[in-house]
Amino acid sequence: MREVGAFDAKNRLGALLDLVEAGEEVVITRHGKPVARLVSEAGRSDQGKARAAAARILEASKGVRLGGLEIGDLIDEGRR
Structure with a gap:
């Protein structure tokens, strides 16, 4: 630089x-x-590509279960 x-x-x-x-x-x-x-x-990073990648990750994570629990349940458990 x-x-x-x-x-x-x-x-x-x-x-x-x-x-x-x-x-x-x-x-x-x-x-x-x-x-x-x-x-x-x-x-420079392409914001459009980054947003599209984030949307694909979010879509792929829908319905994913870990040990029979949904990710949202695990997040809620961590907040208690």
């Missing part, structure tokens, strides 16, 4: 974008404090 001041970032944006495209993360600082982070768009 590379840190760059805001003034330098403004003047070297093209070079910073090249670094990010190559997989490096760049933190932009103002007066030594981090204010922004440049990361590759390809490195």
Whole structure:
């Protein structure tokens, strides 16, 4: 991860974008404090895919029993 001041970032944006495209993360600082982070768009997680995966997990867990008990029963037992 590379840190760059805001003034330098403004003047070297093209070079910073090249670094990010190559997989490096760049933190932009103002007066030594981090204010922004440049990361590759390809490195971002896809929220749609994550939600779909969570929905599939929830669907697959419906009706699952452990030792004759449903998961909800076990959760309730733990709360007592």
